[in-house]
Amino acid sequence: MDSQFDTAVAAYESSMEEMPFREHVEAYSFLNAVGDVIGRDVLDLGCGSGLYARRLRRAGAARAVGMDESAAMVEHAQRREAREGLGVEYVAADAADPAAGDLPDIAGSFDVVTAVYVLPYASSQAELQGFCATARRALRVAGGRFVAAVLNPEFSTDPQWYRGYGMLLSSQESPEEGTPGHLRAWVGPEVLDLDFFRWSAAAHEEALKTAGFDRVSWIRPTVSEEGRARYGEAFWANYLNCPHALIIDAQASPKAVPDSRPRPARSADETPQQ
Numbered sequence: 016m017d018s019q020f021d022t023a024v025a026a027y028e029s030s031m032e033e034m035p036f037r038e039h040v041e042a043y044s045f046l047n048a049v050g051d052v053i054g055r056d057v058l059d060l061g062c063g064s065g066l067y068a069r070r071l072r073r074a075g076a077a078r079a080v081g082m083d084e085s086a087a088m089v090e091h092a093q094r095r096e097a098r099e100g101l102g103v104e105y106v107a108a109d110a111a112d113p114a115a116g117d118l119p120d121i122a123g124s125f126d127v128v129t130a131v132y133v134l135p136y137a138s139s140q141a142e143l144q145g146f147c148a149t150a151r152r153a154l155r156v157a158g159g160r161f162v163a164a165v166l167n168p169e170f171s172t173d174p175q176w177y178r179g180y181g182m183l184l185s186s187q188e189s190p191e192e193g194t195p196g197h198l199r200a201w202v203g204p205e206v207l208d209l210d211f212f213r214w215s216a217a218a219h220e221e222a223l224k225t226a227g228f229d230r231v232s233w234i235r236p237t238v239s240e241e242g243r244a245r246y247g248e249a250f251w252a253n254y255l256n257c258p259h260a261l262i263i264d265a266q267a268s269p270k271a272v273p274d275s276r277p278r279p280a281r282s283a284d285e286t287p288q289q
């Protein structure tokens with residue numbers, strides 16, 4: 016499937032080094048929110064070039080799978096995997112289609128599902144709901160967590176606010192759900208131009224609840240010690256004051272499974288009287 020991300024492979028691959036906020040705020044805060052993955056099975060939706068799928072595997076995940084609809088991203092991630100042999104699996108699929116959560120070896124197979132900057136690319140409430148449904152279907156019947164970095168519904172529309180972090184975010188001021196917006200990011204020599212959609216906190220929560228996540232918390236990112244030491248407090252002040260992204264930690268309860276055990280035959284004494 017053609018995707019606006021097909022030409023963004025190199026930019027994403029180098030973005031952790033080129034954009035200090037990605038490493039010292041985003042990855043630091045996101046991986047803290049995900050917590051210990053040792054021995055756990057993790058699916059990363061919208062894995063892009065595989066940055067987080069690889070990190071989660073290196074952090075001890077028993078199984079790490081990345082899913083992305085961009086053929087170029089998946090092919091790149093698979094080529095890296097062939098070289099590095101970390102044991103990360105990649106699947107090309109549209110994660111906004113809940114059927115992606117029913118694929119063999121995906122359905123009911125994971126303890127944790129992650130998604131970094133993927134939900135903002137839902138162009139309709141049905142797609143937002145679809146991402147969440149895929150996450151729930153991929154988690155175990157017994158439950159699990161969906162941890163997602165999403166666009167802050169209250170991000171600053173001052174065009175210069177994130178300029179010092181290599182980004183320009185713009186969008187109409189509109190109360191409409193799914194209002195289009197645009198991100199321009201400077202990643203070393205690459206310039207990324209991406210179209211996204213703005214969803215309110217209530218729209219995210221509604222989509223998550225409909226998909227079966229009954230406890231949803233929002234986490235504000237913080238900056239690592241190393242990031243503070245290397246760039247200084249003043250550098251981070253704007254970003255931390257109004258971050259462009261927030262983290263959602265959504266917990267799914269066990270699914271009710273119909274009891275398929277054969278029922279014991281009724282004894283003669285229990286036969287209802289006519």
Ligand SMILES: C[S@@+](CC[C@H](N)C(=O)[O-])C[C@H]1O[C@@H](n2cnc3c(N)ncnc32)[C@H](O)[C@@H]1O
Pocket residue numbers: 018020027060061062063064066067082083084085088108109110111112130131132133136
């Ligand atoms: C902003 S990039 C983030 C990539 C990666 N998560 C990271 O943090 O480096 C968004 C990714 O989500 C993928 N994506 C967007 N919509 C998708 C969909 N419906 N199904 C699967 N992947 C999708 C894009 O192809 C792209 O690789």
